[in-house]
Amino acid sequence: MNVLRAVLWKDLLSEWRSRDRLPAMLVFALLTVVVLRFSQPGASLAGNPPGAPGLLWVAYVFAAVLGMNRAFALELENEALAGLALVPVDRGWIFLGKAAANLLLLALAQVTTGLFFEILFDVDLLSVAAPFLGVALLGAVGLTAAGTLFAGISVRTRYREVMLPLLLFPLLVPLLVGAVQATAGLLGEGRAGPAALQLLAVYDGVFLIASFLLFEYVLDE
Amino acid sequence: MGFLLLALTALAGFVILRAPADVVQGVLYKILFVHAPAAFAAYLGFLLTALGGALYLWRNDEKWDRLDVASAEVGLVFCTLNIVTGPIWAKAAWGKPWVWDPRLVVTALLWVTYLAYGLLRSFSEPGARAARFAAVYGIAGVLLIPLNYFAIDLFGGRAQHPENLQRGSLGVGIAGPFLAGTLAMLVAFLYLLMLRLEIQGLRVRRDRVDHENAPEDPA
Numbered sequence: 001m002n003v004l005r006a007v008l009w010k011d012l013l014s015e016w017r018s019r020d021r022l023p024a025m026l027v028f029a030l031l032t033v034v035v036l037r038f039s040q041p042g043a044s045l046a047g048n049p050p051g052a053p054g055l056l057w058v059a060y061v062f063a064a065v066l067g068m069n070r071a072f073a074l075e076l077e078n079e080a081l082a083g084l085a086l087v088p089v090d091r092g093w094i095f096l097g098k099a100a101a102n103l104l105l106l107a108l109a110q111v112t113t114g115l116f117f118e119i120l121f122d123v124d125l126l127s128v129a130a131p132f133l134g135v136a137l138l139g140a141v142g143l144t145a146a147g148t149l150f151a152g153i154s155v156r157t158r159y160r161e162v163m164l165p166l167l168l169f170p171l172l173v174p175l176l177v178g179a180v181q182a183t184a185g186l187l188g189e190g191r192a193g194p195a196a197l198q199l200l201a202v203y204d205g206v207f208l209i210a211s212f213l214l215f216e217y218v219l220d221e
Numbered sequence: 222m223g224f225l226l227l228a229l230t231a232l233a234g235f236v237i238l239r240a241p242a243d244v245v246q247g248v249l250y251k252i253l254f255v256h257a258p259a260a261f262a263a264y265l266g267f268l269l270t271a272l273g274g275a276l277y278l279w280r281n282d283e284k285w286d287r288l289d290v291a292s293a294e295v296g297l298v299f300c301t302l303n304i305v306t307g308p309i310w311a312k313a314a315w316g317k318p319w320v321w322d323p324r325l326v327v328t329a330l331l332w333v334t335y336l337a338y339g340l341l342r343s344f345s346e347p348g349a350r351a352a353r354f355a356a357v358y359g360i361a362g363v364l365l366i367p368l369n370y371f372a373i374d375l376f377g378g379r380a381q382h383p384e385n386l387q388r389g390s391l392g393v394g395i396a397g398p399f400l401a402g403t404l405a406m407l408v409a410f411l412y413l414l415m416l417r418l419e420i421q422g423l424r425v426r427r428d429r430v431d432h433e434n435a436p437e438d439p440a
Contacts (some may be wrong), residue, residue, distance in 0.1 A: 149361070153354045157345040167341060170334040171361060174368040199368075206364055214357045217278050220350075 003089045007097025008104075014074065015105065021070045022105050029063035029113040037120050052123050053183035057176055059117065060136075061143065063109045065165050068102055068147040072155040085219045095215035099148040106140045128186045135192055138200040139179035142207055146171055149211040152218040175203045226405070226412050233398070233405035240398040252310045254398055258406035259303040260328070264366070265410060266296020267335065271363035274356030283425065286352040289359060290342065291417035297335045299410060304332055334362050347428070 015021055036055045075081040084094055114136070118125045125132050147168055154163035178199035182192035237254045273288035307325070308318035319325065338358055345351040 146361070149357070153341070153345075153357065156350070157341065157354070159344055163341065163344055166337045167358060170330055170337055171365055173330055174365065203368060206368065207361075210361060210364060214278075214360060217353045217357055220353060 001093070003087065003093040004097040004100065007084075007094055008100045011071075011098065011101035012104065015101070021067050022108060024070075025063040025067040025105065025109045026112055028066050029059045029109050030116055032059040032062050033113060033117050033120055040121075049121065049123070050184075052117075052121050053180045053187060055121070056114070056117050056183065057139070057180050059113055060106075060110055060139070061169075061172065061176070063113065064102075064106050064140070064143045064147055065168065067105050067109070068144070068151040069154075069161050069164050071098060071102055071148065071151050073160075076155060081219070091216045091219050092212040094219065095148060095152075095211055098152075099144045099211070102144040102148055103140055106144060107137065110136050110140060123187060125187070128190060131192060132183065132186055135179065135182045135186065135197075135200070138182075138197070138204060139175060141204045142175040142200065143172065145204060145207040145211050146175075149207075149215060149218060152215065174199060178203065222408075222412050222415065226408050229401075229405040229408050233401040236398045236401045240395060246314060249310065249313055251398075252306050254402035255406070256303060256306040256310065257399070258403040259299045259306065261403060262406050262410040263296050263300035263303055263331070265407070266292045266299060266414075267331065267359075267363055267366070269414075270296060270335075270338075270359040274359035277352060277356045278360075283352070286356070287418055287421040287425070289352070289356055290421055291414055293335055293338050293355075293359060295410060295413045295417055297332070297339070298413065299406075300328070300332050300335065304328055331365070334365060338362060 033055075036058065039055070040049065040051065072081065075084060085091070087094065111133075114125055114132070117123065147164070150167040150171075151164055154160050154167060157163045178196045181196035182200060185192040185196060233254070237251055240251065240254075242248050269292035270289055273285050273292060276282075277285035277289055307328075311320070312318045338355065341358055342351060342355050345354055
């Protein structure tokens with residue numbers, strides 16, 4: 001638990017001092033929203049357009065991948081990753097610390113992007129703000145649980161920035177199905193369907209446990 | 222093994238030819254005897270990939286890594302066969318090669334996942350680390366299969382695909398050929414898997430020999 005807190009604190013502190021990940025994630029997510037707006041031309045989208053939840057999650061996933069690509073890149077310099085691997089604790093806790101830092105950054109990006117999306121796409125997220133934040137958080141947990149594990153892999157392959165989305169996207173689909181359905185439910189009927197929430201929760205649980213256990217072999221110097 | 226495969230293929234071909242034609246589709250439906258068994262073989266391949274990966278991480282023995290590589294590749298071959306035969310049938314029966322159906326998308330997803338697995342293999346430095354990474358990804362990939370079945374319930378869409386593995390859904394006189402097709406396909410899978418394992422063993426040996434004969438590093 002202490003390791004989790006230490007790694008989380010270290011990541012947030014270095015992010016605060018360098019400010020290189022969050023601004024990039026934010027700008028990229030906003031840019032994606034603007035570009036996606038062009039995919040739905042037409043005068044009016046009023047009344048929660050049907051494709052909107054999917055587009056919002058596309059922007060979230062892009063921001064998340066951009067941020068997580070950098071999560072381990074810093075550690076490669078000065079062999080800091082080897083240092084982390086030498087810490088005599090269960091490496092699962094290091095994973096959780098890393099994932100928590102990614103989660104926090106992603107959550108910040110999600111809130112900002114959501115507000116921006118609300119204006120550009122004329123959807124009514126604010127009236128369901130509290131349950132939507134819950135859905136967004138559930139989605140973000142799954143995204144960072146799977147993404148942090150694969151970022152640890154992709155950072156040490158050739159073409160590292162290319163590898164993360166290639167590994168991550170196919171395995172994200174169940175999560176995105178749940179997240180998009182839940183968001184669509186919130187926008188349409190004001191509540192998320194239980195099946196979608198269940199899917200999100202199961203995905204989060206499965207990938208948190210799997211990544212906790214498998215990270216041992218990813219961070220193995 | 223090769224002869225067994227040949228005999229089984231001949232047998233399967235024979236009983237499939239003898240199987241009664243469908244009232245509506247005629248002989249068209251008979252692609253089922255290749256299509257579904259190919260999916261079984263692909264599932265088996267991906268399950269073996271995860272199993273090989275888990276055993277490799279646990280035992281740290283290179284032979285399990287060979288199973289990992291071989292079964293993923295052979296599984297991908299059968300997944301491709303499945304994904305190619307599907308649209309051939311669908312173009313004739315539905316009029317369109319691809320329609321929205323959860324199972325179609327899930328299969329496409331599996332196919333892409335194991336393509337990515339292959340890329341991961343070729344983009345990482347060969348050796349223990351590549352083997353570990355691939356093992357981790359193979360295990361994570363197999364988690365996708367049950368999760369995807371769960372995702373199908375969200376759409377409630379079983380309309381396009383018949384219920385799986387329900388014996389009752391196979392009509393009169395079809396169960397026999399279906400069984401023969403499945404058996405032939407599984408033997409074909411095992412045969413290809415063995416060949417692929419042999420190739421991988423030879424590759425590992427070649428690399429070891431190359432390594433021993435390499436000139437001394439001047440540095």
